[in-house]
Amino acid sequence: MSKILYITKGAAGMSLEEKRAWIRMLAGVAAYIAYVVVVLTRADGRPLTGVPYEAPLLWSIVAAIVASIVIEIVVNTVRRGSLVTDERDRAIGRLGDQVGYAFVVIGAVAAMLMAMADWHRFWIANVIYLCFALSMLLGSIAKIAAYRGSLPQW
Numbered sequence: 001m002s003k004i005l006y007i008t009k010g011a012a013g014m015s016l017e018e019k020r021a022w023i024r025m026l027a028g029v030a031a032y033i034a035y036v037v038v039v040l041t042r043a044d045g046r047p048l049t050g051v052p053y054e055a056p057l058l059w060s061i062v063a064a065i066v067a068s069i070v071i072e073i074v075v076n077t078v079r080r081g082s083l084v085t086d087e088r089d090r091a092i093g094r095l096g097d098q099v100g101y102a103f104v105v106i107g108a109v110a111a112m113l114m115a116m117a118d119w120h121r122f123w124i125a126n127v128i129y130l131c132f133a134l135s136m137l138l139g140s141i142a143k144i145a146a147y148r149g150s151l152p153q154w
Helices: 007-012 016-043 054-078 087-116 121-148
Strands: none
Touching: 016 054, 016 087, 016 121, 054 121, 087 121
């Protein structure tokens, strides 16, 4: 894992923002998978709409946020690097955010249509959470890809 995160390379390695993208992606994916496992385990043969999902959903979101903050603090304490961001970091951040926002919009539209069709709130909440998770995942992947390659020129 240290090769992936360039932890051993010091200042010549990964920028603060790239580390942050990796950490948030891994924490978010782990939290979402944990949530899905908890909900499916609680189902125990009954319909998913009857599963108490609210607490695990909220706890998984809080856990992802707290874990990413704690891991960022630990990684940045262990490997002190520059806290300066440059124009390239800001451009990559914007690119990743734009990729991610698309899935937030998709989730909002899907939830709105599901509510208008009178779907169960379990499905509405879960499609919103799935789209948030996809937004974070794909936005992070776009940022990492831009750091590893080059920024697209439009």
